[in-house]
Amino acid sequence: MPPRLTVVVHGPEVRGRFAECLESVERQVTSGRPGVEVVVAGTDAGARRLAGEAAARDPRFVSLPLPDSTPDAEARRAGAERASGEWLLFLRGKDRLPAGALRAATGATELCGAAVESRPADVVLMDHVRTTWHTGAAPSPDGPLLARAGHAPVPPDARPELLGVAPLLGNRLVRSAFWAAHHEVLAAGNERYTAYALLLVAGRVACADQIVLEDRVERAATLPPPTADGPFGLIEPYVAADSLLTSLHRPAALRHRLYDLMTHEWLRVISARTLPGDAAEEFFRAASRAARACRPPGHERPEGLEGVRQSLLEAGAYRGYLRLAALNDRRRGLRAGVRRQRRKLGGKVRARRYQGALERPLDPRLAVFSAYWDRGVACNPGAIAEELRRLAPHIHPVWVVSGARVPLLPPGTDHVVPGTPRYSEVMARATYLVNNVNFPNAVVKRPGQVHVQTHHGTPLKCMGLDQIPYPAAAKGLNFRQLLRRVDKWDYSVTANAHSTRMWQRAYPSGYTELEHGYPRNDVFYAADAERVRAVRARLGIPPGARALLYAPTHRDYEATWSPRLDLARFAERLGPDTVLLVRGHYFYSGAPTPLAGLRAAGRVLDVSAYDPVEELALASDALITDYSSIMFDYANLDRPVVVYADDWEVYRRTRGVYFDLLAEAPGPLARTEDELAEIFTSGAWNDPASAAARTVFRRRFCEFDDGRAAERVVRRVFLGTPEARLPPVLPLHERTPAPTPEEAVRR
Structure with a gap:
C-alpha cells in the first residue's frame, strides 16, 4: 500500500532551522504515525547531511540530495517526483510541523478527500500558526474562514473567498495525482504564485481548520542579503496568477477576488512606508502598471477608503495617494481625539458617581x-x-x-x-x-x-x-x-x-x-430520578436511549471551535439507540447532509446554548471530552468518562498542563475516531477497568464535593460560622450521586 501522505521537506540548513524542522517531523513519524513518508530535499551540505542521517535512522525518510542553491520551486518539483504518497505536504526547511500536525493532516485527507459526486478534493486548505523572534505560535486569521467553509469539496469558484487564505504551501495538502497532472503550471513560480495556482487550477477544494504548519519568520538582520527585485517580487507572482486564471476561463468572481487581494497587498507595502522615497514611488508605478493590466472587465472597487486607494493606484496618481494618506492620517487623528474625549468625559462622570458612592457606608x-x-x-x-x-x-x-x-x-x-x-x-x-x-x-x-x-x-x-x-x-x-x-x-x-x-x-x-x-x-447529589427523567424529556431523548454528552474544550491555537469528530459518521457507527448531545458550536450547515438527517431524527442534538450544563450531565449516560474541566465535575456522578485526546501533544505544548492526562485519565482514552468508536461498540466505555480508573480519579478530584458545598460557603462567608462548626465533608464511599438515566426509569 502506498503511504497516505508524503511530506516534502526542502531547502538549505540555515542557523539550525533545517535540523529543527526535521526533528519536528521525525518526532511525529517515529511516534507511530502510520501511512506517512518523508522526502528530504536538501539544497546545501548541511541539509544533505541531515537528510542522510534521518534516512539512515528511519526507512520512511528518503534523502534526495540536490545541488547547492537549488531554487525552492525546483526542490519542490524534485521532491514531488520522488514521492509515492497519495497526498503531498510541502514544508520549507525553515519552518516546523506543530505537534499533532501529521495526525491532523492525514485525518483531513480522509475526511475531505473523499469523493463527492465522483469529484474528490484536489487541495485541502488548513490552518497555521506564525512564530517570530519575539512571538511564539501566534494564531493566524484564517481559522474562522476555514471553519465556515467546512469539509465538503467544492469548486473554487463556489468559494472565491478562499483565495484570501494565507498564500503559503505548508497550509495546503495537495493530491499527488493532481500535482503530477499540472506540475508544469504549478511549479512555474515562487511559493506565493504556486499557492494561488493550486486553488485556481483545482477542480475541488476542501477545508479543515486544524493546524499543520508553524510558519517561522526570521528577523530581517538574520536573513540573507535581499534579492535585486526587493519588494518588486510581490508583483510578478500576482501577475502570473492572474494570467493563469485568465487562460483557465474560470468564472469572473475568482478573478475579481484575486485582483482585490493583489492590489491590497501592493497598497499594504506602500502604506507601510518602509521603502525610501524613490523606491516607494518606483514600486507604486510598477504596481500601477500591473493593476491596469490585470483589472478584470467590469470590476467594482471596494467601498470606502480601500476603493479610493485602489482607484489612485490604477491611475498611477502617486502624488494624489500621498495627499490622501496625509489627509487620512489627520482624519484618523481627529477621530481618535474625539473618541478619546468622549471616553474621557464618560469615564469622569462614572468615576465621580462611583467615588461619591464609595464615600457612603457599606x-x-x-x-x-x-x-x-x-x-x-x-x-x-x-x-x-x-x-x-x-x-x-x-x-x-x-x-x-x-x-x-x-x-x-x-x-x-x-x-x-x-x-x-x-x-x-x-x-x-x-x-x-x-x-x-x-x-x-x-x-x-x-x-x-x-x-x-x-x-x-x-x-x-x-x-x-x-x-x-x-x-x-x-x-x-x-x-x-x-x-x-x-x-x-x-x-x-x-x-x-x-x-x-x-x-x-x-x-x-x-x-x-x-x-x-x-x-x-451540589446538584449531582441533590437531583432525584424525577429530575433526571424531566431533563431527558425536555431534551427529547427517547426512553431507553443511550445519551452521550460530547463536550470538548476551547483551544487557544484555533480561531474558532469545530468538532474533532465527524459527528455524522460517529453517530452512525454507534447505532440508532445512541443520542449525541453536542456541547459546542460546530460549523456544519443546514444543507442536506447525513448530519442534518441525524439532527432531524433526534440522534444528534446541539445543546451548545442549553443552560445549565449540569442538567446535560444529569441527562447523559456518559461523557466524551478532551481536556475540558467538565470531566472533574462529571466524575461526581460516578458515570463513565471517555477522553478523546487526538491532539494532546499540541494542546500540552501550546497551553501547558498540570498533569499527564494520558497517564491519569478518568476512564478509557482514545487518540483516533476509530478508537473512540471501538470503546463504545465493544463495551469498554462501561467495563470494570473504566470503573476502576474513575474511582481513582474521583478520589483525587472530587475530594470536597459531597452535595453541601454551597451550604459550607454561605455559613462560613455570610454567617461567620467557624470552620470547625461547618458540616464536615462526607467521605467518598458514603456519598450517593443522582440516579443514572437507567436507574431513573426503574424508580
Whole structure:
C-alpha cells in the first residue's frame, strides 16, 4: 500500500532551522504515525547531511540530495517526483510541523478527500500558526474562514473567498495525482504564485481548520542579503496568477477576488512606508502598471477608503495617494481625539458617581454576584446565591449582567448593568462580592468588603502566572493587573487539594482557601430520578436511549471551535439507540447532509446554548471530552468518562498542563475516531477497568464535593460560622450521586 501522505521537506540548513524542522517531523513519524513518508530535499551540505542521517535512522525518510542553491520551486518539483504518497505536504526547511500536525493532516485527507459526486478534493486548505523572534505560535486569521467553509469539496469558484487564505504551501495538502497532472503550471513560480495556482487550477477544494504548519519568520538582520527585485517580487507572482486564471476561463468572481487581494497587498507595502522615497514611488508605478493590466472587465472597487486607494493606484496618481494618506492620517487623528474625549468625559462622570458612592457606608445586607464576565445567573455564584436565599434571606443578592443578557435572566432577578448609575452604587456599597472570574480593575476593594473567588473549574490546563511561558495562552493578558485583581480576593473556593495547590502558585496572594467543594456540583447529589427523567424529556431523548454528552474544550491555537469528530459518521457507527448531545458550536450547515438527517431524527442534538450544563450531565449516560474541566465535575456522578485526546501533544505544548492526562485519565482514552468508536461498540466505555480508573480519579478530584458545598460557603462567608462548626465533608464511599438515566426509569 502506498503511504497516505508524503511530506516534502526542502531547502538549505540555515542557523539550525533545517535540523529543527526535521526533528519536528521525525518526532511525529517515529511516534507511530502510520501511512506517512518523508522526502528530504536538501539544497546545501548541511541539509544533505541531515537528510542522510534521518534516512539512515528511519526507512520512511528518503534523502534526495540536490545541488547547492537549488531554487525552492525546483526542490519542490524534485521532491514531488520522488514521492509515492497519495497526498503531498510541502514544508520549507525553515519552518516546523506543530505537534499533532501529521495526525491532523492525514485525518483531513480522509475526511475531505473523499469523493463527492465522483469529484474528490484536489487541495485541502488548513490552518497555521506564525512564530517570530519575539512571538511564539501566534494564531493566524484564517481559522474562522476555514471553519465556515467546512469539509465538503467544492469548486473554487463556489468559494472565491478562499483565495484570501494565507498564500503559503505548508497550509495546503495537495493530491499527488493532481500535482503530477499540472506540475508544469504549478511549479512555474515562487511559493506565493504556486499557492494561488493550486486553488485556481483545482477542480475541488476542501477545508479543515486544524493546524499543520508553524510558519517561522526570521528577523530581517538574520536573513540573507535581499534579492535585486526587493519588494518588486510581490508583483510578478500576482501577475502570473492572474494570467493563469485568465487562460483557465474560470468564472469572473475568482478573478475579481484575486485582483482585490493583489492590489491590497501592493497598497499594504506602500502604506507601510518602509521603502525610501524613490523606491516607494518606483514600486507604486510598477504596481500601477500591473493593476491596469490585470483589472478584470467590469470590476467594482471596494467601498470606502480601500476603493479610493485602489482607484489612485490604477491611475498611477502617486502624488494624489500621498495627499490622501496625509489627509487620512489627520482624519484618523481627529477621530481618535474625539473618541478619546468622549471616553474621557464618560469615564469622569462614572468615576465621580462611583467615588461619591464609595464615600457612603457599606450595606451589610447587600451582596453582588457575577458569573462568566456578566453573562447571568450561573455556575458556583448561582448555587451560592440560591443557598443564600435559604440560609440568609436577610442578605439581598444583586446580579451584574451585560445589557444583552438581561432578557435571559430568571424572572424576578434583581440586576444591574455595568456603566449605569445603580451599578456604581451597588459595587461601591455591597459588603459581599462573589464572582467566578475577576471583577474589573476599576472596582475598589474597600475596608470591610469581602471578595469571594469561586473559580469555574478544576485546572488541567495552566492558569494565571503559569500561562506566561505559553504565548498562545498568554496573548493579551496583563499579569501585573491580574495580580492586582487577585490581591482583592478574601476567599478562594476549591473542589480538591490539587486545585488549592494550583491556585496558590497561579494566583499568589494572601487570600484564604475554602476547601468546601464547588457549589455548582451540589446538584449531582441533590437531583432525584424525577429530575433526571424531566431533563431527558425536555431534551427529547427517547426512553431507553443511550445519551452521550460530547463536550470538548476551547483551544487557544484555533480561531474558532469545530468538532474533532465527524459527528455524522460517529453517530452512525454507534447505532440508532445512541443520542449525541453536542456541547459546542460546530460549523456544519443546514444543507442536506447525513448530519442534518441525524439532527432531524433526534440522534444528534446541539445543546451548545442549553443552560445549565449540569442538567446535560444529569441527562447523559456518559461523557466524551478532551481536556475540558467538565470531566472533574462529571466524575461526581460516578458515570463513565471517555477522553478523546487526538491532539494532546499540541494542546500540552501550546497551553501547558498540570498533569499527564494520558497517564491519569478518568476512564478509557482514545487518540483516533476509530478508537473512540471501538470503546463504545465493544463495551469498554462501561467495563470494570473504566470503573476502576474513575474511582481513582474521583478520589483525587472530587475530594470536597459531597452535595453541601454551597451550604459550607454561605455559613462560613455570610454567617461567620467557624470552620470547625461547618458540616464536615462526607467521605467518598458514603456519598450517593443522582440516579443514572437507567436507574431513573426503574424508580
